Amino acid sequence: MGQHKVQGRHSKTDPMPSELILSLNVNGDARRVLADANRSLLDLLRDDLGLTGSKHGCDVGDCGACTVLVDGEPRLSCITLAADADGCAVTTIEGIADAGRPHPVQTAFDDQVAAQCGYCTPGFVVALKQLFDENPAASDGEIRDVLGSNICRCTGYTKILAAAFQARDQLNGGDTSQGDE
Amino acid sequence: MPVVGKPGAKIDGLEKITGSAKFTDDFTLPGMLHGAFLRSPHAHATILSIDTSAAEATPGVHAVMLGVDLPKKYGVIPVAQDETALAIEKVRYVGEPIACVAAIDRATALTAARKIVVEYEQLEPILSIEDALDKSKPLIHEPSNPLRRKRASNCLRRVFQRYGDSKAGFEDADIVLEEDYDYPGSTHVPLETQTALAHYEGGKLTLWSSTQIPHYLHRILSKVLGMRTQDVRVIKPHVGAGYGGKSDPFCNEFCSAKLAQMTGRPVKIIMDREEVFYAHRGRHRTKMRLKMGIKRDGTITACDFKAWAEGGAYASYGVVTAYYFGVFLPLPYKLDHWQFESMRLYTNHPPCGPKRGHGAIQPRFALEMHLDKLARAIDMDPAELRRMNAVEPNTETSNGLRITSVALEECLDKVMEASGWKEKLGKLPPNRGIGLAASAYMCGALHPIYQTEMPHSAVQILADRSGRVAIYAGTADIGQGSNNMLAAFVADRLGIETTDCIVMEADTAFTPVDLGSYSSRVTFFAGNAAVNGAEKLREMIIAAAAAKLDCSPASLELDGGEVFHTKDAEKRLTFPQALVLAEEKFGTLSVVGHYKPPKIGNRFKRQSVGPSPAYSFTAQVAEVEVDPETGFVTIERIWCAHDCGKAINPTIVEGQIEGSVYMGVGEAMLEEHVFQKGALHRNPSLLEYKIPTVHDTPDIVSIIVESNDKEGPMGAKEAGEGPQLATVPAIANAIHDACGVWLNEAPFTPDKVLKALERKARADRKAAK
């Protein structure tokens, strides 16, 4: 059962995975990054760009904790190749607030205490922001549909729904819409 | 405006919502290495040899460690220390970690780990309760002392307790019912997997970890590493939940520390989602036999309860679980003649441990269904049966549990009214039904895991001329809101806002000891410590202000960020002004509040599990619709009335009720911790281990009931676990009301419901002939 300490070393003869130079706009900032082809967008954002708000819940696309926007569309960044965001505008949870002013979805989450442990929260906030960007008058049913993309284990979704409805109502000029189921 | 009782945002909510909150995997240290495990593919086998040479030779690998590198046994419960950081000589479940590799990145570590060659000799695995009880089968844990071999078994702990005379009680009964129940294993599924980051320098270790128990981890880690506790520092950053799944120390914590020592580099080890299913420490699959007797007037006369639990390969909290199976049986209903026998068995599966409601969920499932059956046998409203047997405030149960505040009746009243109970019971359209269940839960285990006369929780408050109030506490906020709770108590006593406080938690170098987030103790124990400390500071501030304002201390009030005379508007100071005065008068301001529970419940020898300074109470109603052709059950709504003593922040308390009920819904309808070929976890992923999405979760109506416990901090008790106990049986009882079938086995998946309906149809046809 012998073992000894070994210094790591990249052998020049090891096959290199294909490397790409990617140009992305991340939360409004132009970035150029060198990435292996097999790098996930989530790992690129977290490790290379220090944007740790998007989370590894499962890393295989089952939970939504890694949700970001790519060209305004929702993406599970753990199963998105970084290469597929090349030339695109990426928005993460860190880019949801506007110059430090929380988005109505974020204010609603705070008011309703919709974040307990907070691990799923970035994914939900990004998904809801995207919904309201496209459809600020989304019905209760449309909201529930979108929330089906994300898993929460703490809240039972009750206050996440309340927060979503509050944000929707605020984005619609404060009137309490009667959303249909 | 008092802070305690106010709903709304918590002090550490926004950072989670903007993504700036840092969890353990969000930290990077220079030169950081990444670790990965090699895990056992066998359920039960002797390790004959391990060859790590190919792993070590892999470019990018810095170190490989094995079990023998950390041979010291540990266990979270001192009397059951049967684990090592990595397997030594033997593997006991599929997924048990055997080796750990530290490399420049996780991909390299994983690839290298797979190159480790292990030779095994397979042993017959113990895969069921029957196997575990069979003395002819191999032992999972061989006793170290060979003289003990003869009496050794695969039973970790058998508990038998008897109170009164249940035999006589059954004779006294008009109706006696005995049935078997089967409650499945399930696991916690926190969104954040276990993650640890270790930094070792100058003989000192710092470990960041996603844990519920920084203090116990600190002690056990030090012991296993052979280091002085003063040289080990455990820090808990934001944690993405635990529900009991992070109340043990884990292999990644030990191994990141050891590999950091071996390599001289920081080492981070995250568990991937599948690995969390192997770490487990979840709910024991429990088979139960329950016998109860009642009189025609509804009085419960006797109860015999037996439980056999599949515990997995290591003890974890299992010794304690064996007690929890029985000690709460006389709560919340009066019970004088009863006995229970429980056996917590070893099996070659991932080890079980505490999951929300620890050990009390399974018997509650059986008991609450059983009571419904008995209620129907005597033609009594099941709610009335609960009401008439409910324990009373300021009494003692037959097994010496001291009951203080009880608002169970009010919970029943409120939940019945909110749900329309009387109008609906037995009167809903076909295949629609309503069901009720009640329960009680402790507010912290009276006895800590290790014997001590020291405080169980303490809070240090520093306030100074800048106006800031800093609260240092060893508590572990895992999302349940303990940081806000501490700030709320302190702010309330000092007349400021929670946002004027800053909480520093869970850093063993700086924060006073709190034993951890388990057994629903934090609000009661740490809250009392916070109130205790805040009162001391309040006194000092009042004394200094009274001197300045030339009035009696009794005439001063603290509110709205001011210190003022209640009858003379001129005499007022801002809070920061008052702090300056206090700092002048008393010197640098620092107070410590601490809490140790009172000495109670020692009437019976070895009654170390069960006693608690207070108990919460719950009544819950579920309304369901059953699809008789498919067996699918839709839960329309669940109403939960929970006596939490006092809601410090009603929004957060509702969140705990909703989260508890949600977890009950998962266990009732979807979750199964089961194995292929007996030993291989069938569904170790978030796709196949099914936790409810928004579409699978009913509307949950939370009703807060306040009994204002005289020993709870400003009356507060608990809300984090209690509400879950009544959920599954309320649903089971509702299913029966809907379609006439009793499901003694959860989860109530459509195939089970359909089979029960088919069986009932056959029985009805037979009876009709």
Add this chain to the structure above:
Amino acid sequence: MSSMLPLPSFDLKRPESVDAATRAMADNEHARLIAGGTDLLPSMKYGIFNDPVLVSTRRIAGFADITETDGGGLRIGAGATLRNVRRHPLVAERYPALVDACATIATPTIQAMGTIGGNVMLDTRCIWYNQSTFWRGALSGCLKCEGTLCHVAPKGTGCYAAHSADSVPVLTLLDARAELVSVRGARQVPLSELYDVDGRTWIMKERDELLTAILLPPAPDARIHHRKLRARGAIDYPLLLTAVRLDRGEGGVTGGRVIVSAVGPKPIEVEGVSELLAAGERERAAEVAYKQIFPLATHTWSSTWRKKMIRVEVRRALEAIS
């Protein structure tokens, strides 16, 4: 790097035309196509696929276009996301059952990522197969991947991994054809002939052929209904898929078809039900379906129960459009 579950290394080709894509597939014998990647990437993380070259369809010009064809049919580019298929006005107007089918796939986020082509080409699934390298290694693999034994049917010689593509039964009832292109030319295959009975080789296409479009004839004079049975209200793959078609003609319903899927490697078109459907005999048609189909234990939920559900789902699907 912190990655929780790393992907294996590969070379990524990003061709900008169908020509370039087919050449890349022909030139690399170990190349695999990737579109949205919502199924392929998780499988690669689980070590099920390990191809050293991936050929992405993302940059192929026009690959996601949805266009009307002469005669009122529709050409749906293979790269069209499920969300865009679902929202397309012509799909909603002419093939509403396809909207329903796409709406039940996984989650809205995955619908925004995954493509119709990816769904039509979806790998078959089984509880013994869709697991990590470690898990499958504990059993020495299975017949579909790295092993010699089918754990679902150990005494058999075939693989029973289940077809799990939600869009396929409806597309089949719409008489959709798949357009496949390679360096050797293009061909069209009716979807009903695209799939095979063995879970390992479930698609009858050459390795280097690229699915470029789904071709739909003009909407038939028929009502089509799709039902998905799954454990939860989102995310999950189907436990059972049922699609039914009732043809309209002189005097009402003239006949119909029933397809059941997620019960074996290929979707099953129930035989001999057309006359029953014309006669409105829904329960008898459901019984015929029940008698013809035998789901095996490829899912976490009971196969006995899934078989019983065939009767219920077929009948309910027919009720919905009668």
